Amino acid sequence: MAEHCNDLGQPIGFPLPHWTARRHPRRTAMEGRYCTVEPIDPARHAAELHAAYLLDKEGRNWTYLPYGPFPRLEEYRAHLEQVALREDPLVHTIVESRSGRAVGVASLMRIDPAAGVIEVGGINYAPPLQRTPAATEAMYLMARHVFEDLGYRRYEWKCNALNAPSRKAALRLGFTFEGIFRQHMIVKGRNRDTAWFSMLDSEWPARKGNFERWLNASNFGPDGRQKIALSALNVVAGA
Numbered sequence: 001m002a003e004h005c006n007d008l009g010q011p012i013g014f015p016l017p018h019w020t021a022r023r024h025p026r027r028t029a030m031e032g033r034y035c036t037v038e039p040i041d042p043a044r045h046a047a048e049l050h051a052a053y054l055l056d057k058e059g060r061n062w063t064y065l066p067y068g069p070f071p072r073l074e075e076y077r078a079h080l081e082q083v084a085l086r087e088d089p090l091v092h093t094i095v096e097s098r099s100g101r102a103v104g105v106a107s108l109m110r111i112d113p114a115a116g117v118i119e120v121g122g123i124n125y126a127p128p129l130q131r132t133p134a135a136t137e138a139m140y141l142m143a144r145h146v147f148e149d150l151g152y153r154r155y156e157w158k159c160n161a162l163n164a165p166s167r168k169a170a171l172r173l174g175f176t177f178e179g180i181f182r183q184h185m186i187v188k189g190r191n192r193d194t195a196w197f198s199m200l201d202s203e204w205p206a207r208k209g210n211f212e213r214w215l216n217a218s219n220f221g222p223d224g225r226q227k228i229a230l231s232a233l234n235v236v237a238g239a
Helices: 042-053 073-083 133-149 164-173 204-215
Strands: 035-039 090-096 102-112 117-125 154-160 176-187 190-200
Touching (some): 035 133, 042 102, 090 133, 133 164, 133 204, 154 164, 190 204
Antiparallel strands (some): 035 090, 090 102, 154 190
16 A cells, blocks of 8 residues: 655555545345344344254353343343344344244444444354354345445454454454454453454455355355355455
């Protein structure tokens, strides 16, 4: 990237003469081949999500989240009823197309329309969604919405620095690791260092192509196994 300097010879950021603040995300469904990502509706989704999360017998899904677990459906429904009222985070449900059932959640959050920055977080994939094409497609649909429909400049992924699966997932999806914020939070009474990742609008065309190549039916054999890994397509992002 070319360096820009002011009249004093000091390096400054590149100009954005036509930039305007972006709109806040609306409660919009994003439909794909394997899943639909839709705004959370506790009346429709709570029971299915709760049942799906109970399949996580050890409760590993909840270790790094700031809330949960919820052994009782009533507790989880009450939690969803609270978060469903908020505009930030804007919680979405992932509905698997084949079964028609809600099997996970993910949120658009820390939304900054003026700067064009938004984070995907609060991701909780129940066992039936994990390691499936629908799991990847949900992240593709949300990223495409952020960059193409909303026109944001920066898409963020943050997680507990000790959450190795989340850090690996970020790199696989094409996010770039930016560093660690030490002693960033206190979560469930424990210190949290936070790992930061990002994807930029300038990077999106290449990432989009990789997502679509991976999601194409030709990338899966008769047994449903992938032929080429998304992490291999996005290897540059983790360099």
